[in-house]
Amino acid sequence: MSTSPDLSAAQLSLRLAVSSLEKDVAQLGWDKTPSLFALVYTQSIFPQLEAEMEPTQAKQLQAALSENPLHLTAVLQDHLPPSDLMDTLGHLVFGEDVAGVAVSMERFLVSPQADSEAPTDPSEREKFLLSHPSRQDVRIVAGATRDGNTWCASRARAEDSDEMVAQGEKIVPELLEVLKAMLVSDAELAELASEPDNTEASPAD
Numbered sequence: 001m002s003t004s005p006d007l008s009a010a011q012l013s014l015r016l017a018v019s020s021l022e023k024d025v026a027q028l029g030w031d032k033t034p035s036l037f038a039l040v041y042t043q044s045i046f047p048q049l050e051a052e053m054e055p056t057q058a059k060q061l062q063a064a065l066s067e068n069p070l071h072l073t074a075v076l077q078d079h080l081p082p083s084d085l086m087d088t089l090g091h092l093v094f095g096e097d098v099a100g101v102a103v104s105m106e107r108f109l110v111s112p113q114a115d116s117e118a119p120t121d122p123s124e125r126e127k128f129l130l131s132h133p134s135r136q137d138v139r140i141v142a143g144a145t146r147d148g149n150t151w152c153a154s155r156a157r158a159e160d161s162d163e164m165v166a167q168g169e170k171i172v173p174e175l176l177e178v179l180k181a182m183l184v185s186d187a188e189l190a191e192l193a194s195e196p197d198n199t200e201a202s203p204a205d
Contacts (some may be wrong), residue, residue, distance in 0.1 A: 009070045014039070015151045015167075016145055017072040017124060018102060022141040022153035024074075025104045030137065030157055032106065034085050036092070039076040039100035041144060045073060072145075074102055082106070089178050095189040100145030101179050109136045142172050144179035152176070 007015070017039055025035070027139050043065055050058045051179050085105060094101060095143070137157035144150045152171035156164065170176065184192070 009068050010147055011149050013068055013070040013072045014145050016028045017074055018143040018151045018153050021074045021102055024099040033081040034082055034103060034105040037075055037102040038077050038079055038098045039072045039102055042071040042073045042097055043069060072099060084180060091188060093179060093182050093184045095186045100143055101182050102143035104141045107138050109138060119173055140172055142175050144176050146183040150176045
């Protein structure tokens with residue numbers, strides 16, 4: 001992960017949050033459903049976090065806050081269905097008490113040749129690709145904040161170590177655009193919540 005002095009405090013906070021979240025998720029192992037996290041400013045929930053931490057951990061977190069007041073903490077919101085993940089995310093929004101959102105998800109990649117050789121029938125195509133020798137399982141953690149910053153971390157099952165995690169701003173551009181769209185103003189959130197039969201407004205826990 002880059003810690004260039006040219007990074008703003010907000011950019012560094014997101015990168016640190018995504019990197020830390022990726023390591024936490026990795027400890028849970030593979031074959032998990034996607035998970036949604038709200039990214040909140042640690043300062044706003046520090047008393048709650050401090051009460052749940054060992055004194056040494058609390059001191060370390062306080063030091064991190066002193067170094068960067070924009071430090072972010074990921075708060076688990078829900079486990080999501082993998083089959084219609086993008087559609088599910090497209091129906092969720094968060095107000096201004098949430099600085100950003102992040103998603104952890106597992107995907108598989110195959111070679112271009114395998115993709116071109118796969119059957120067109122959706123069911124048969126999935127079976128073909130899942131069993132193909134070139135298949136590579138990856139876990140992606142992607143995050144975005146309402147100031148427009150994005151960051152992603154990707155880990156392959158075949159190279160499952162912290163040293164082999166790839167990171168960058170645009171690893172999953174389509175997902176990042178969906179995440180950014182989930183972050184609305186409080187006025188927009190109130191308007192959505194007031195609409196009849198509207199199920200899109202989802203406040204953070």
